[in-house]
Amino acid sequence: DKHIEGWKKVTDAVHKAGGYMYIQLMHAGRMSHPDNTPHHRQPVAPSAIAPGVEMFTAKGMQDIPVPRELSEEDIQTTIADFRKAAAAAIKAGADGVEIHGANGYLINQFIGENSNTRTDEYGGSIENRTRFAIEVTKAIVEEIGAERTGFRISPGTPLGGIQDGEQGPELYRYLVKELAKLDLAYLHVMHLGNEKLLQDIRSIWTNPLLVNRAGRALEDLSVDIDRGLADLVPVGVWSLANPDLVERLQKGAPLNEADPTTFFGLGSKGYTDYPTMEELESQEG
Template structure:
């Protein structure tokens, strides 16, 4: 593997020993109250040799929860749980940022403790079903956030970022991708608002920029990352103006001096290059489905400073050692991706220890 992968790099205030990082992956193994457990700490600590761990999506508020058994970062119990995780990762020599993920309309009341309707930019029901304890159910029409509630939601992100740092995380990543709340505001089908957060591109990017500004003000821009997925239709998202939307968003975020921009690449190579050229700090790139050689080529081509991998890191707690040595990789088991216990979570085998 090319030496470019192993060169140190710094993301804002976060120094990394190399450039192979772990992508955020929902695993649904927290308590029903959203508190990370000792099992979660073990899972992340096993993967501490990754340059950076970006945790699973973590709700910044009670209304931010969409799935069963996902963690939160908005209570003292959550902070205590995440502190166990952060301490374990740091003791193993790793770095970790907590991804702040408000799912917005991608939710169901049965998956939350409060049982309320999901909230969203507009009252537009997403297509598809949500998995619940009683099986798949149609997602309800969400409740539209008032203009005042949008501002309150920005404050939720601010407080969650502060809680993440209190828990010992090295920073946070704002999830602006994959059809969740920030992405819903960006979209042209989930956002039908007529106030200052809807309509024009300038208005639709406003929530994202306000969230990023609030978080950066609270914990420092050098500890704040932002994830986007241009053109990704996941979770019933339509972007009718991607080529205009994302340069505008990146242009508005750039002056904040964030630690990094995390791009989940959707296949538009021209757009990817233009966003890379417009972004003043580090770019973290996830080229889903590509092999590792193709991902490393993005570093060599100047498209990425750091690359993230998901299933490879999930199935190989010692992925860095395997890649360095050319050892074969474990095969991920999709049947154990979501929910459950140790199986498919902390029991993937490591390479035998060597003596000498």
């Protein structure tokens, strides 16, 4: 309830400024470390397989331990947790939620061939490896409505040690088709270069499509929109470092450089202290 009260202040401010806000729902799964939790618990995942990467902690970078495999009962509890989180986001004033099914986190771990070796209905076939993602989405749609629900995927992205396997493109075509049946608000693709797959996703997905190209140059910002492959282009890091990003883009003004050393900080530094053009001009004056 305290989190809802805190986020209400944020959503109220966003709405007052004429904006909209979707809150991303993310379960880290095995991408966690006991030192990053107040209860020092072992991470959980589809299978008891460590990602083979390090995790940022207060003590510095540490190897991520082997996670505990979720039981089928745990899976149902986690689906209910996603539903509860979606309801809380709407109660906090958000316009909707984005289900994080990408970047090596829990939903992506169920999808990954090397992170999910289950032999029950949540592992093995394409239908089974996508089952958790689809069931989470259906629960959230039932709770808050499809028009308030987005979904993020990252085909072929090796973050968190995830490998899609040879069936990867086929799996994502199947997943997108199933999600399309739910008539979601949007699909958000972190795109790493499989152009044929992106074209297929565009043909399958008729609702708004967000395409985030990793390593995209600023001058290429509108390429996917111009080609008809995307309806919107996410600008995460640029908008973090430039609170007046829209105005800067309109004027062709230089952008502040984001400081990656502050991305996992605990204070305002690197989050709310980047200057606007107006502030920079007043400083120079």
